[in-house]
Amino acid sequence: MEKVVFTTGGTGGHIYPALSIAKKVREKGIDTLFIGTKHRMEKDIVPKENFRFIGLDILPLRSIKSVFKMIIETMNTIKLLKKEKPTKIIAFGNYITIPVLIAANVLRIPYYLQEQNHTMGQANKWFYKGAKKVFVAFENTLESVKEKYKSKFVVTGNPLREEFYGKNKAEERKKLNIKNDEKVILVIGGSLGAKNINEAILKKWKTISEDVKIRLFWATGKDNYEASTYRIRDFGTAVVEPYFENVPELMAASDIVICRAGASTISELIQLEKPSVLIPYDFVGQKENADVLEYVNGAKIFTNETAEEAIDEALSIVGQASMLEFMSENVKTLKKGNSAEIIVNEMGL
Numbered sequence: 001m002e003k004v005v006f007t008t009g010g011t012g013g014h015i016y017p018a019l020s021i022a023k024k025v026r027e028k029g030i031d032t033l034f035i036g037t038k039h040r041m042e043k044d045i046v047p048k049e050n051f052r053f054i055g056l057d058i059l060p061l062r063s064i065k066s067v068f069k070m071i072i073e074t075m076n077t078i079k080l081l082k083k084e085k086p087t088k089i090i091a092f093g094n095y096i097t098i099p100v101l102i103a104a105n106v107l108r109i110p111y112y113l114q115e116q117n118h119t120m121g122q123a124n125k126w127f128y129k130g131a132k133k134v135f136v137a138f139e140n141t142l143e144s145v146k147e148k149y150k151s152k153f154v155v156t157g158n159p160l161r162e163e164f165y166g167k168n169k170a171e172e173r174k175k176l177n178i179k180n181d182e183k184v185i186l187v188i189g190g191s192l193g194a195k196n197i198n199e200a201i202l203k204k205w206k207t208i209s210e211d212v213k214i215r216l217f218w219a220t221g222k223d224n225y226e227a228s229t230y231r232i233r234d235f236g237t238a239v240v241e242p243y244f245e246n247v248p249e250l251m252a253a254s255d256i257v258i259c260r261a262g263a264s265t266i267s268e269l270i271q272l273e274k275p276s277v278l279i280p281y282d283f284v285g286q287k288e289n290a291d292v293l294e295y296v297n298g299a300k301i302f303t304n305e306t307a308e309e310a311i312d313e314a315l316s317i318v319g320q321a322s323m324l325e326f327m328s329e330n331v332k333t334l335k336k337g338n339s340a341e342i343i344v345n346e347m348g349l
């Protein structure tokens with residue numbers, strides 16, 4: 001009997017890909033267990049999807065205390081996995097996966113890695129040599145991998161929520177009551193929002209709100225809502241929320257997306273063939289993710305410092321039907337199949 005342990009956490013970008021694979025595994029009647037932290041979003045998101053979840057007391061490795069906690073929880077994880085006896089483990093990068101991956105090595109349980117970003121994160125770099133297979137989103141990730149390990153790597157794209165597949169732009173616009181001549185602009189940060197993007201939207205609020213042809217959907221991020229909106233007296237037709245639960249529908253309906261360049265967001269843009277204006281949060285390798293789209297002329301990249309220009313550019317592009325089509329066609333060339341399905345097959349489940 002197969003039993004799969006998923007280890008993930010931190011941000012939506014690490015958790016959603018795990019959930020989309022786990023749902024496919026569960027559909028096959030295979031037992032699953034999630035291991036993350038008891039401090040971050042996985043503790044809420046994963047149980048909400050009715051998966052069994054264990055939260056470890058670990059923190060990013062930035063202090064003696066956090067190293068100490070990591071050691072204790074690694075010992076506890078070894079005990080836990082001895083009891084749970086998983087047949088396979090899959091990890092989704094970052095410090096949260098370290099205890100389970102050490103335990104997998106100690107107990108010789110076969111493990112797989114999934115890397116969402118163009119540039120591999122540190123945890124995945126440490127552990128990939130012992131992995132059965134490594135699933136990567138983008139072709140170019142292999143450039144940094146030594147020749148003798150390349151055969152372990154499979155380019156699958158990022159696993160997305162099932163709702164991103166089979167969406168139709170016209171249908172989604174109808175559901176949202178968007179008229180044919182209206183242009184939909186979706187603004188999202190990462191799963192935590194993006195202050196710089198919010199500030200730029202605020203500065204351009206007058207231009208955006210006076211254009212009757214623009215339908216704006218703007219997620220400020222859960223912690224930034226008040227700060228981003230308290231100066232706006234009239235939202236007009238704009239829909240402004242801390243967080244959108246229905247990004248698949250909104251993105252499908254949109255003409256252009258203004259966003260960060262987190263790996264899932266980039267893969268979602270690819271799946272839905274969307275032109276975008278990207279403002280990468282560059283401490284975590286997002287510029288390299290953004291480059292994947294810009295390289296094929298599917299997106300324009302700006303920085304925090306030029307975020308206002310980014311909004312101007314988006315407003316300009318959205319008025320040029322041929323440009324939108326050109327960018328969309330280019331994005332389409334990067335499309336992969338249903339990544340979660342491919343990964344489940346590759347894991348022999």
Ligand SMILES: CC(=O)N[C@H]1[C@@H](OP(=O)(O)OP(=O)(O)OC[C@H]2O[C@@H](n3ccc(=O)[nH]c3=O)[C@H](O)[C@@H]2O)O[C@H](CO)[C@@H](O)[C@@H]1O
Binds near residue numbers: 011013116189289
């Ligand atoms: C700040 C940070 O550390 N970011 C990293 C984090 O991304 P982070 O989780 O911020 O970003 P991603 O783009 O990977 O994922 C965001 C997810 O949240 C969803 N969403 C967003 C806004 C909203 O209102 N509703 C909603 O559902 C998006 O559709 C997407 O599925 O992990 C990613 C995957 O390793 C990395 O590429 C990012 O660099």
